[in-house]
Amino acid sequence: MAENATVEMKQLISFTVGEEEYGLELLRVREVIRMRQVTWLPKAPSCVKGIINLRGEIIPIIDLRERFGLEKGHSTAMTRVIVVDVQGRPVGMVVDSASQVVRVPVDQFDEPPPVMGEATSRFITMVGKLNERLVILLDVEKMLSLDELREIEASIKEADKRQAPVGGEA
Numbered sequence: 001m002a003e004n005a006t007v008e009m010k011q012l013i014s015f016t017v018g019e020e021e022y023g024l025e026l027l028r029v030r031e032v033i034r035m036r037q038v039t040w041l042p043k044a045p046s047c048v049k050g051i052i053n054l055r056g057e058i059i060p061i062i063d064l065r066e067r068f069g070l071e072k073g074h075s076t077a078m079t080r081v082i083v084v085d086v087q088g089r090p091v092g093m094v095v096d097s098a099s100q101v102v103r104v105p106v107d108q109f110d111e112p113p114p115v116m117g118e119a120t121s122r123f124i125t126m127v128g129k130l131n132e133r134l135v136i137l138l139d140v141e142k143m144l145s146l147d148e149l150r151e152i153e154a155s156i157k158e159a160d161k162r163q164a165p166v167g168g169e170a
Contacts, residue, residue, distance in 0.1 A: 008106040010128070014135055015082060015095040017064045018073075022095075023102070023128065023135040028084050032098045035079040044155045045148045049094060051156060052081075058160075059083060060152045061092040062143065067123075084140045087149055091140075104128045104135065112136075 012023035013032065038050035038061050047066040051058050061081060065073050078097040083090055109126040123142050128135040144152070 009103045010106055010109070010137075012102050012104060012128070012135065012137065013082065013098060014100055014102050015080070015098040017068060017095050018070045021099075021133060021135050023104075023137050024082065024084065024140060025137070026101060028140050030083040030085065030090060033081050033083065033092075035075045035081055035094065041152070041155045041159060043151065043158065045144075045151050047144075047148075048152060048155075051159070052092065054083065054090075054092075057090060058156055059090045059092045060156065061094060063094050065094070065096075067143065086140050086144055087146070089149070089153075091144065093140075093143065102130060102135070104130050109137065 011026040013026055013029050014021055014023050016022070033054070036052055038052055040050045041048060041060065044050070044060070047062050049061045049063045049066075051060050053059075065071070073096060075094075076096075080095050080098040081092040082095055082098060083092050085091070108129045110129075112124045112127055123138050124136055125139045126137040128137055
């Protein structure tokens, strides 16, 4: 007897960093933009490339290659910044390419294998099977520690103090 049950799906934005395919839950993503000029931010954590101004909002930019301990890459025409909210603050994550929105059945996700290094396993929530590929699902809330977020906030405030106000009242 067949049931007409609907399959629960997760919608992800898929992207690559190095050779691997990753995913973020679509609801966590504000937007995907092209890479642009990044302003260096002194005293920021090493994975922070700097900051950008996105329609009047200052957004710290995280280099996922650095965060994952990969070899430094060069920006290409495919390089993108995925803007997400982390602890209520917009954060941009540099990825090698952002490909598409994919729908993966919830039952196609497994816990990450225990052999993953501790450095990256804290960011990974699940591994999804999509046809013959694997998509590593990341937790944006764990991409930066609270201490790193505080360091970024302090660096941005210090940079703001050194610049004259722009566009009127603060």
